[in-house]
Amino acid sequence: MISKKLPTIKEIAKQLGISVSTVSRALHDHPSIGLRTKTRVRQLAEELGYEPNQTAIFFKQRKTFTIGVILPYLIEDFFAGAISGIEKVANDHKYNVLIGQSNDDVEREKAIITAMKNQRVDGIIVSLSKHTKNLDHFRALEKYQIPIVFFDRVPASNDFNKVAFDMPHGTHQAITYLMGKGHRRIGIINGPKEMKSSKERTDTYMEVMQKKRLKIDLSLVAYCDLTKEGTAEAMETLITLKQPPTAILAINDYVALDAIQYCKSKKLKNNKDIFFVSYANLPITNYLESPPMASIEQFPEKQGTAAAEILMDLINSDKENQPAPRNILIQGELVEHKR
């Protein structure tokens, strides 16, 4: 079994009795190469099944045409959708996508950053692990001229490029919608207090209530750790209030589903005794007997696309003269679920 060496431009040059640079230029359709030569070169290249060795090109060009994507969990629909958007943009620009899951572990996140940096990816897209406080490992990338764009779980700092869901807008929609349905006591189930989105949601909630001249009752705002048990606890708190909410805004569909399940165990009928609106708009809600009344679609693919486009811009822009960091907000859309 002979393992023939892969053809190189050198080989082509030799066979044609011309120089490697001519071959290289012919292959790149350089204007100064004669049509005849071009044709000969291309034909032989075709015959030999020549394929440029990208590793040599990467090395030479100091570019890998690869972007890295770091996110917590690929298995979450949101992130899988975001990746698709990223991949699409990347491919349109002839870029490849390297992935790394942090599993919400900061150390893992750092390790991935290091690996990608060594790999010389041309840029990185990140959705932060939920425990990441310190951003030094990202700042360190500046030295390597590797641009970063954050999405979804973005840092608070404004000196980073980021793309995120427009929480005030989405929450405003949700609450207005619930009020339109006659609800006046609206409960909230947030994620952990540390999450930026929890604060944003609460703030918007209060703003809207205030604008409508409604009394703000902070006992209606609960927090949970996103687990089934945590959700149950939060619900317990809410429904045992002296004046329990008639509707609840939940951080995401998963939590809403757990909450609905908890209600069921307490003989509270969803969409009758109590109503839910949540974020994400998971496709599975279509299969549910009793889904949340509505869900705010967050357009994961759009977020991925936006992040990737910014990154491609950064990669192709003047490294020495970077524009101010961009901060894109993606507006959600309230989707009512038919029952």
Add this chain to the structure above:
Amino acid sequence: MISKKLPTIKEIAKQLGISVSTVSRALHDHPSIGLRTKTRVRQLAEELGYEPNQTAIFFKQRKTFTIGVILPYLIEDFFAGAISGIEKVANDHKYNVLIGQSNDDVEREKAIITAMKNQRVDGIIVSLSKHTKNLDHFRALEKYQIPIVFFDRVPASNDFNKVAFDMPHGTHQAITYLMGKGHRRIGIINGPKEMKSSKERTDTYMEVMQKKRLKIDLSLVAYCDLTKEGTAEAMETLITLKQPPTAILAINDYVALDAIQYCKSKKLKNNKDIFFVSYANLPITNYLESPPMASIEQFPEKQGTAAAEILMDLINSDKENQPAPRNILIQGELVEHKR
């Protein structure tokens, strides 16, 4: 704004007044380098923040320490889970993971293969697009010495390495389970006929029926294209049979859900008038009012892990003397859904 060049071994060598080869060896803990030199080199490397340029190493070593993963849709839980298994193994071996979604499009699959081949990935893990018939684009990789391992959606041919769900075992479990529940007329909704799993499922089905001395009725075997509409058509065919099935084995949970929804529109109650067993065991079934009666867990992560381990073996084995292709079967586990 000065963009300092990244330090190289050359730089270290110069500053220390020694040769690059010594530096290289020191950094690699080569036995013939003096402890003193080693220490000096390492210290300066540390100080300078030296990081080897992987692109140079890739080029030089003719290895990229990167594996490519091609699969239909990342958004399907099964594939997301498989990727996690793959990533884990890859990282343990210091490998990176490049992804490409075929979106079940053969042309896209070919394009990804080409890109990965040019990128000189060290190996590729593939789950076939549902329409892939011709395997030439995979066979072409042999020439480049790029090993391939297929998983889940694997080709029929035995000259490829593959890891797949043990369909006979799983289907046997499913059918036996349904029979234990008293069902004698069991319908099947397969995927497209091109998919190997369709044939396997049908074959096992027939085998079991035969063993139980039950009449085999091939009109009970339907095929669908995995879309909602295709599923509805398949169901239509099955329930309008003169003797319709009392239970149905569906290729996966998604299809089962669509089928159940279709039944509902026809006033056929799931888990009463008709029963379903499917493959995958998606977590969402826990939230359904009326889930499939049972589902066969396919252990996606385990499949990913197995595939990646085989690939790492292949990558690290003698290219000229490859072992016979391996064919691993992962056994499923039937999970009953409580209602």
Add this chain to the structure above:
DNA sequence: CTGTTAGCGCATTCAT
């Protein structure tokens, strides 16, 4: 229009 040459950063073979 085409050829010659240098060099990217590193590992490695061959000297010493």
Add this chain to the structure above:
DNA sequence: ATGAATGCGCTAACAG
């Protein structure tokens, strides 16, 4: 124990 030299495949600056 260390250094010098080579080359991986390609692009591009420079030279005709």
